[in-house]
Amino acid sequence: MQNLHNSQALTNRDPDDIIAHGPDGEVSVSQFVARAAELAAKLPNHPYVINLTADRYEFLLSFCAAVIAGQCTLMPSNRQAQTVQQVADDYPGSYVLGDSTLEGIENFDIAFEDLQATAQATAPGIPEQQLCAIVFTSGSTGAATPNRKYWNTLRSGALNNADSLLKGQNARLNMIATVPPQHMWGFETSILLPLFSKIAVSCITPFFPQDIVNAIRSLPEPRALVSSPAHLDALLNANVDHVHIHRIFSATAPMSRQTARRLERRFAGRVVEIFGCSEAGTFATRKTSSEDLWHISPDFDLDITPDNVVIRAPHLPDDVVLNDVVELAGKRQFRWMGRDQDMVNISGKRGSLADLNHRLTTIPGVVDGVIFMPGENSKRLAALVVAPGMEPSDILGQLKPSIEPAFLPRPLYIVPMLPRQETGKLARKMLVELFEQTRRIKAQQHEGSTNS
Amino acid sequence: MQPQSEYEHEVAELIVESLNLEDVSAADIGPEEPLFGDGLGLDSIDALELALAVTQKYSVQLKAEDANVQEVFGSLRSLSAYIAANTS
Numbered sequence: 420m421q422n423l424h425n426s427q428a429l430t431n432r433d434p435d436d437i438i439a440h441g442p443d444g445e446v447s448v449s450q451f452v453a454r455a456a457e458l459a460a461k462l463p464n465h466p467y468v469i470n471l472t473a474d475r476y477e478f479l480l481s482f483c484a485a486v487i488a489g490q491c492t493l494m495p496s497n498r499q500a501q502t503v504q505q506v507a508d509d510y511p512g513s514y515v516l517g518d519s520t521l522e523g524i525e526n527f528d529i530a531f532e533d534l535q536a537t538a539q540a541t542a543p544g545i546p547e548q549q550l551c552a553i554v555f556t557s558g559s560t561g562a563a564t565p566n567r568k569y570w571n572t573l574r575s576g577a578l579n580n581a582d583s584l585l586k587g588q589n590a591r592l593n594m595i596a597t598v599p600p601q602h603m604w605g606f607e608t609s610i611l612l613p614l615f616s617k618i619a620v621s622c623i624t625p626f627f628p629q630d631i632v633n634a635i636r637s638l639p640e641p642r643a644l645v646s647s648p649a650h651l652d653a654l655l656n657a658n659v660d661h662v663h664i665h666r667i668f669s670a671t672a673p674m675s676r677q678t679a680r681r682l683e684r685r686f687a688g689r690v691v692e693i694f695g696c697s698e699a700g701t702f703a704t705r706k707t708s709s710e711d712l713w714h715i716s717p718d719f720d721l722d723i724t725p726d727n728v729v730i731r732a733p734h735l736p737d738d739v740v741l742n743d744v745v746e747l748a749g750k751r752q753f754r755w756m757g758r759d760q761d762m763v764n765i766s767g768k769r770g771s772l773a774d775l776n777h778r779l780t781t782i783p784g785v786v787d788g789v790i791f792m793p794g795e796n797s798k799r800l801a802a803l804v805v806a807p808g809m810e811p812s813d814i815l816g817q818l819k820p821s822i823e824p825a826f827l828p829r830p831l832y833i834v835p836m837l838p839r840q841e842t843g844k845l846a847r848k849m850l851v852e853l854f855e856q857t858r859r860i861k862a863q864q865h866e867g868s869t870n871s
Numbered sequence: 872m873q874p875q876s877e878y879e880h881e882v883a884e885l886i887v888e889s890l891n892l893e894d895v896s897a898a899d900i901g902p903e904e905p906l907f908g909d910g911l912g913l914d915s916i917d918a919l920e921l922a923l924a925v926t927q928k929y930s931v932q933l934k935a936e937d938a939n940v941q942e943v944f945g946s947l948r949s950l951s952a953y954i955a956a957n958t959s
Contacts, residue, residue, distance in 0.1 A: 626915075629932040650957050653919040657926060766916050798916055799891070811893035824914060830891045 426544035427574055429455070429483060430614040434540045436617040437591065438637060440475040451480065454528050456543060458484035462510075467510045468600065469493045470519035471501060476622035477531055478600040479610050481516050482552075487543050489617070491550045493684075494601040496557035496768070505563065506555065507861075510700050525592070531839075547571040556697045557768055557823050566603075566697050567736060573611055574719065575734035576700040578609060581616035583692060583704050583716045584668065590618040592666065593638040597625060598643035602671045602767065603697040608645045618643070629655035641665035647767065648672045649798070655681055664688040670695060671767035679707035694755070696769075698739040699730045703753070712752040723747050726759070763792055763800065766825040775800070775826055782817045784809050787837050789845055790828050793854055801854055802828035805836055823862035832857045872901045875947070882951045888916050889924035902948040919943060925950075931957045 422678060432438060434449035460478060462468070463785035468485050470492050472478040485492050495506045500521055507513045507524045514525040535606065546550070549570045555563035561717075585592070594613070598605035614621045625634040631654055637644050643666040651669060655678065664686040671692040673753060680688040694713050695701035702721075703713035715721060722729040723745055730739040758764070761772050779788045788804035804814055811831045816825060834857060838849040875883060875898070883897035884940055890913065892932070900911065907913045913921075921944070922933045930952050944950055 626918070627933045633934075649916055649919055655924060656923055657932065659932075661874070766914065796918075816893050825916070830903050831894065 421552060425547045427547055427570065428544055429542040430488065432541075432614065432617075434538070438613050439476045439479060439619055440593065440621040442474070442622055446476070447538075448542075449540050450536075451483075452542050453532045453539035456487055456539060457485040457534050457536040458529065458760060459487035461529075462488050462490065463514050465490065465491050465512050465514050465525075467491050467513040468516055468518045468527075469495065469506060469513050469524075471498060471503070471527075471606055472623050473599075474475075475596065475600050475609055475620060475624055477517075477529070477858070479613065479620065481529060482600075482610060483614075485741040486545055486551050487616065488548070489549065492552045494552060494554045494603075494606070495645060496555045496563055498601075499534070502563070509563075510553075515768075536771065545570045545574075547574075552606075554606070554697050565674065568755065570735065571738065572700075572734045574615065575732075576607065577611040577615040579716050579718050579732075579734075580701050582607075582610055583701070583714070584612075584666075584693075585616055585618075588666070589601070590641055590642055591619055592621045592643040593643060594618050594643045595623070595625065595631070595634045595638065596620070597650045598645060598647055598671070598767075599624065603700065604647075604693070605645065606696065607695070607700055609741075619701065628654045628659045632659045632662050633665060635662050636660075643668065643684075648674045648678065649766070651682060652678065655685065662686065666691060668699070672709050672764060676707055676711075681710050696739065696741060698737075699735060699741075702730055702732070712748050712754055715751045715753065721745070721747070721753065723753070735779060751852070765800065766827050768823055770826050775822060778818060778821055779804065781813070782806075782814060785814065787839075788814075789837060789850065790826075791847075793851060800826060800828045802831040803834050803837060803850070803854060803857070804831060806833060830858070830861075832861070873903060874957075875900070876951070878955060879951045880945050883947055886921060886926060886947070889920055900947050902951075903946045905946060906950070909916060913944070914937050919941050925954060929933055929954050929958050 430448060431544040436448045437445045438448045438451045438514040439446040462484060468490050470478060470481055472481055482492055484673055493506050493510060495502045503521060514794060515525050546797040549568055549610055550567055551570050551573055554566045594609060596605050600606055600610050609620050612618050616621045621638060623634050642664050644664050645668045647868040648669060665688045667682055667688055667690045674692050682690050690707050692705050692707040693701045694703035702719045703715050719732045728741045728743055728745055734824050742762050744756040745753045746756055763770055763772055775790045779790055784806050786805040790800050790802045793801040811833060815827060837845060838853055841846055879902050880897060883900045887895055887897045925931055925933060
């Protein structure tokens with residue numbers, strides 16, 4: 420048991436370093452610390468804060484202010500009103516920071532422009548065992564599971580990431596992130612890393628390819644981009660101007676070696692892919708253009724069984740079990756063999772196919788049905804459903820209230836029957852064939868109707 | 872529901888086709904209904920797919936100053952107006 424009174428500084432950066440590119444230009448560490456302390460004294464006196472602030476610099480500042488004030492930041496799995504409301508109901512004494520039109524929850528509007536403090540050289544100490552954040556992960560149902568993050572967990576995780584992601588990087592990196600600061604991946608890289616490594620993060624979160632390029636160009640070199648395969652694919656496929664990106668960090672879904680090579684050629688930098696989850700944070704990395712094997716980050720140990728992986732680290736409050744199939748290769752490396760057949764990952768959210776299928780087949784009027792991933796590179800689930808007299812919209816309407824929107828099957832086709840074998844099993848090959856065949860027929864019907 | 876203009880109908884067809892919206896027909900998309908969230912229910916993966924489809928068909932690069940996708944893709948009407956205004 421660690422001493423409750425041990426504390427560690429909010430940041431280990433040099434007071435004169437640049438920590439952020441804010442709305443009004445560069446922000447030094449000493450100015451940042453001073454403003455975070457000033458804001459901490461102004462926050463409403465509540466135990467929990469739901470931080471919906473979209474501007475990344477303002478999120479960084481208000482998150483640190485909450486930490487200094489001893490408040491725990493709640494990070495819902497998405498910004499939808501229903502999700503935020505649920506978190507607020509589960510944690511009485513919560514208030515919302517940032518844009519919110521939610522009724523019945525106290526909203527605190529920060530006047531960032533009124534913060535006047537200019538410099539504070541010494542960063543405040545934070546108790547190691549202070550609960551600083553709860554990151555919510557949503558399964559296929561959208562029901563949220565809380566992951567508790569203590570200061571020691573966050574700080575050690577960030578120091579670990581600085582070690583594995585920024586090895587050999589001496590000059591300050593100027594960072595743009597396309598992922599939200601409230602998602603674990605964006606939180607670890609764009610919020611926690613700047614507190615513990617030579618990174619200055621930009622306040623803007625670009626989305627479309629040309630926005631990303633413009634945002635990067637607005638920063639001095641060397642630059643880093645934190646993103647996901649969905650954004651990076653879009654960036655590669657769009658005809659955007661050339662820009663130099665020193666490091667590209669990708670997570671949330673697997674990236675192909677070909678994509679990594681194309682990115683490195685196009686932006687003259689190095690792609691580093693991250694393996695992590697909300698429960699454990701980043702625990703392995705690889706240079707995807709030249710490596711298949713993942714390097715286990717310092718401090719982490721993986722206990723590998725045929726069905727799952729147990730992740731341990733001194734800074735994690737609990738062991739984390741992942742339903743991924745991996746094979747150890749050497750002491751500190753592993754090969755990813757795939758996910759448990761039941762688990763799917765859509766848009767950075769993990770869900771269970773068994774659970775989704777149960778929800779589909781228990782809809783009144785549905786005789787049989789299956790939700791599945793139609794291809795290796797599919798971004799969406801698809802469904803084939805036997806439901807005489809029903810329309811796809813009837814079924815989707817029934818699914819919508821109870822499942823996370825990212826898991827809604829698209830397309831959903833009504834078919835006369837599923838190609839079940841005598842044992843009742845569905846062979847993947849037959850399923851995909853029926854799906855492709857139905858899709859072709861639909862496309863022909865569509866052409867026929869638009870030409871008539 | 873307000874009627875779609877011919878141009879809006881064309882954009883609606885692009886939305887339905889590029890996003891595999893099997894349960895929606897182009898004509899059913901209300902020009903002023905929200906495309907994201909509670910309306911048509913699109914999400915950020917859709918925004919990227921749709922942006923690519925728009926770039927390919929109309930040679931228009933979508934830009935959002937502060938990643939406020941909801942504003943650019945607020946509705947069929949606002950998206951159509953944006954494409955029309957940026958098509959040379």
